[in-house]
Amino acid sequence: QAILADIHARGELRVGSTGDYKPFSYRAGAADFIGLDVELASELAQALGVKLVIVPTSWPTLMSDFNAGKFDLAWSGISVTAERQKQALFSISYLRDGKTPITRCGNEARFQTLEQINQPGVRLIVNPGGTNERFARSYAPRAQLTVYPDNVTIFGQIIAGAADLMMTDAIETRLQQRLHPQLCAVHPDQPFDSAEKAILLPRDDAFKAWVDQWLGQRIADGKVQKGLERWLDFAWKLEPLRQAIDQRLLLAPAVARAKWNVQAPIEDLPREAQVIAAAVQQGRALGLPDELVEAVFKAQIEASKTVQRELYAKWKNERAGHFDDAPDLAKTIRPELDRITAQLLRSMADNQTTLKSAARNLRPLEASLLSPSAAKQALAPFSGK
Numbered sequence: 458q459a460i461l462a463d464i465h466a467r468g469e470l471r472v473g474s475t476g477d478y479k480p481f482s483y484r485a486g487a488a489d490f491i492g493l494d495v496e497l498a499s500e501l502a503q504a505l506g507v508k509l510v511i512v513p514t515s516w517p518t519l520m521s522d523f524n525a526g527k528f529d530l531a532w533s534g535i536s537v538t539a540e541r542q543k544q545a546l547f548s549i550s551y552l553r554d555g556k557t558p559i560t561r562c563g564n565e566a567r568f569q570t571l572e573q574i575n576q577p578g579v580r581l582i583v584n585p586g587g588t589n590e591r592f593a594r595s596y597a598p599r600a601q602l603t604v605y606p607d608n609v610t611i612f613g614q615i616i617a618g619a620a621d622l623m624m625t626d627a628i629e630t631r632l633q634q635r636l637h638p639q640l641c642a643v644h645p646d647q648p649f650d651s652a653e654k655a656i657l658l659p660r661d662d663a664f665k666a667w668v669d670q671w672l673g674q675r676i677a678d679g680k681v682q683k684g685l686e687r688w689l690d691f692a693w694k695l696e697p698l699r700q701a702i703d704q705r706l707l708l709a710p711a712v713a714r715a716k717w718n719v720q721a722p723i724e725d726l727p728r729e730a731q732v733i734a735a736a737v738q739q740g741r742a743l744g745l746p747d748e749l750v751e752a753v754f755k756a757q758i759e760a761s762k763t764v765q766r767e768l769y770a771k772w773k774n775e776r777a778g779h780f781d782d783a784p785d786l787a788k789t790i791r792p793e794l795d796r797i798t799a800q801l802l803r804s805m806a807d808n809q810t811t812l813k814s815a816a817r818n819l820r821p822l823e824a825s826l827l828s829p830s831a832a833k834q835a836l837a838p839f840s841g842k
């Protein structure tokens with residue numbers, strides 16, 4: 458087994474990534490992974506002189522995907538465990554992390570020690586199945602434990618006062634306190650226990666030596682720590698908004714192909730009115746002002762028409778024929794657009810206070826590759842002061 462030679466021969470470093478663990482790995486689109494570990498992986502690939510290919514994996518299938526040879530290494534906030542060490546090597550660790558409390562600001566003094574937390578009157582909340590639950594049950598068995606299955610809304614439970622605190626990875630508490638000003642991490646620099654994050658590697662000593670050398674250098678020169686700070690500060694909260702805008706616009710070519718096949722006009726004013734009315738209606742339920750929703754959806758529709766018109770012009774020029782791969786507009790594409798409407802509105806509601814100037818904190822749209830002017834139109838309602 459000579460992994461380095463394989464990687465060079467292939468011209469690719471294949472990195473397994475779960476895409477669900479901020480700030481390490483987050484899947485923002487089909488082939489769009491971001492985060493600290495994705496960035497470091499891309500630097501590692503660059504150092505090897507090859508292209509980075511992210512291979513999606515998941516926590517339950519991590520080891521089976523690894524053993525099936527789907528990637529050369531896995532890197533997405535993976536902790537070193539004895540269980541995994543039975544099947545793989547780990548690089549040197551690049552981060553140390555451990556469990557620490559997060560609570561509503563003002564309560565920090567009440568939850569400094571495990572002794573304070575391990576009391577019948579303390580309402581502890583935890584997501585099931587992982588190391589957080591194991592930690593809570595081992596170290597705070599006397600506390601009143603709520604097992605809450607949704608990792609996304611669990612922090613809202615603490616804000617709402619349905620629970621007093623959660624104990625999770627210190628890095629996550631630091632990320633969540635930036636996302637929710639009502640929440641405060643309790644001594645994230647001195648967590649209760651310690652776990653190491655490292656790259657999951659195949660059993661190839663030469664490869665491990667190479668990776669360790671490279672990683673050791675980046676730790677020593679402070680690049681890993683700086684990267685962590687930057688990804689903790691990243692505008693994670695805006696990603697679902699960006700994703701919705703992008704996905705909607707990325708559907709425009711499919712709409713155009715469907716219409717081209719029957720030589721239909723691009724603009725359909727009754728449908729536009731329907732889209733906007735439905736969005737305004739749903740937006741009200743989320744507390745969004747009618748004018749805002751209207752302006753945002755008008756801009757998305759204009760952007761879609763821009764992409765479609767540019768394609769029509771190109772196809773006319775090329776005397777393009779029938780597209781056999783065009784999806785059905787009514788049965789497939791419009792329901793998809795309606796689904797995105799809901800996501801767009803939800804992400805608008807989640808970002809109400811920063812919405813009008815959100816564009817400057819967004820990564821570029823993938824759709825800007827389709828049409829820069831359409832991307833600009835789509836973002837116009839978020840580009841104000």
Ligand SMILES: O=C(O)C(=O)C[C@]1(C(=O)O)C=C[C@@H](O)C=C1
Pocket residue numbers: 712723724725726728729732757758759761762791794
């Ligand atoms: O559904 C269509 O027919 C589309 O072309 C999509 C869309 C939209 O963005 O919602 C865009 C232009 C049409 O005038 C109506 C709707």
